[in-house]
Amino acid sequence: MSESIERPYFPIIYVRGYAGSEDAVEETVATPYMGFNLGATKIRQRWDKSVERLIFESPLVRLMKEHGYADTYLGGVESYLAESIPARSVIVYRYYDQTSAELNDDPSRPDIPVFARGLDTLIGQVREAVCGDDAAQRKAFRVYLVAHSMGGLICRCFLQNTDVGRAENRKAVDKVFTYATPHNGIDVRILGNIPGFFSRNNTNNFNRGKMADYLRLAGDPERVDSLNKKYDTQRFFSLVGTNANDYAVAAGWSRRVVGPMSDGLVRIENATVRGTPRAFVYRSHSGHHGIVNSEEGYQNLSRFLFGNVRVDGVLEVEELSLPPAVEQAKKKGRRIRASYHFETAVRPRGARYDLHRRVLEEGSAILRGFDEMLQGGRHPHLFSVFLSTSARTKRGRGPLVFSVDIRVRVPEYEIDRRLWLDDHIEGSYLYSETLTLEAVPPADEKSGWSVRYGLDSKTPGRASRDAERVDMPQPDGAAAGMSFRIPLKSSTRPGLTGALVLRAREWNA
Secondary structure (H helix, E strand, C coil), X not given: CCCCCECCECCEEEECCCCCCHHHHHHHHCCCCCCCCCCEEEEEECCCCCEEEEEECCHHHHHHHHHCCECCEXXXXXXXXXXXXXXXXXXXXXXXXXXXXXXXXXXXXXXXHHHHHHHHHHHHHHHHHHHCCCHHHHHHCCEEEEEECHHHHHHHHHHHCCCCCCHHHXXXXXXXXXXXXXXXXXXXXXXXECCCCCCHHHHHHHCHHHHHHHCCXXXXXXXXXXXXXXXXXXXXXXXXXXXCCCCCHHHHHHHHHHCCCECCCCEHHHCCCCCCCEEEECCECCCCCECCCCHHHHHHHHHHHHCCEEEEEEEEEEEECCCHHHHHHHHCCCCEEXXXXXXXXXXXXXCCCCCEEECHHHCCCEEEEHHHHHCCCCCCEEEEEEECCCCEECCEECCEEEEEEEEEECCCEEECCEEECCCCCCCCEEEEEEEEEEEECCCCCCCCCEEEEEECCCCCCCCCEECEXXXXXXXXXXXXXXXXXXXXXXXXXXXXXXXXXXXXEECCC
């Protein structure tokens, strides 16, 4: 045993995504890190109109640089098979090796449960390599599963299908993070869900009927994006890509067949597990603008794994005032219908990236009907973000500072099922504001958190007011937390009146 296990720095197992063709399989197994080492370079224009490069070194390198992780290759072999390894290790699950014609005389394409059993075996091997025969360390042992695309389905099969793997290994999984996983299958235009008879190269792994079987979801469910109470949804993160345009696989045919409101392969509506925290980022399924090899992806991953604060933001809508003519029609008893698009973006102070971004033009805005909110109480959940108070100042722990964009598009109104377009200007907003939020950690055990905020329309980039502390019930199983309420109101009519409700709680305690 080389080091003590200390939360939150557990071993990370990376599970890569689907390789379609035989050439893709051989290309995959020919690389040691199977994509987790790929970085990216993009450019941005500076204030003086010059161009600079922004270089993202890769998730693997950043974990090494910032959190002290190491790989597990030694002398050309995987050292965890024969040597001890540190708890801060990144292990690549090389499940495609068994399908390679170069590595096997009789290669095969196993189904998902076979890969899931292999994951179970790997977790056991990692436990032995990290803990040896130290009983205390074996009890403390945990592991993180980080997966791209189909890799997330392998992880879910391992967690949800009790016929594969051992209970002690499932219990050892502390958190799961998935990039662009088709949790509800893959849909294409004309055909809909990938048909079950498309079995070439196991394409039917993404058919909902087959998924229900290997995920052990009873019956014939319309959706298969449920953990079925087999794993804590709050410790499972879904990262969603929203950039279909830059997915270049199959000479662009994939994004054409799958369509917009996707990452080029997985539709946005299919990329999350119900009830889990999630974030949306403007990244494609893979490639130069891919979701794994991105700053946005890494920031969400590292904060979910190692952060110590979770903040959720819900926009409570109290009133959506109508244009005068529409209001008059409503008073006369005519039926009014409208659906609203809510846009949001969250970014930490000093960041050159959005931690979370939902925008109408990228197909990711939140859509709610008038009655859903004002009568049904289904308010938009704007974001769940994970943050860290590890940075320290001369005065101690510094505040968490981040900004939140909140935009509400002007809807298209219907009066008695007829579209009302008088005075309508496409792309305009009922409400548009950026908030600067400053969450200050407690000074001692007796005091609690405090939150200050500022509106860019009043005090740009500065938190100048105290948010109201409110008592709200915490979700089942959640750590104790605090809630704060920030009033919001449009200065024009039609407009919005409501509040941003923040719920902050400890993470990784």
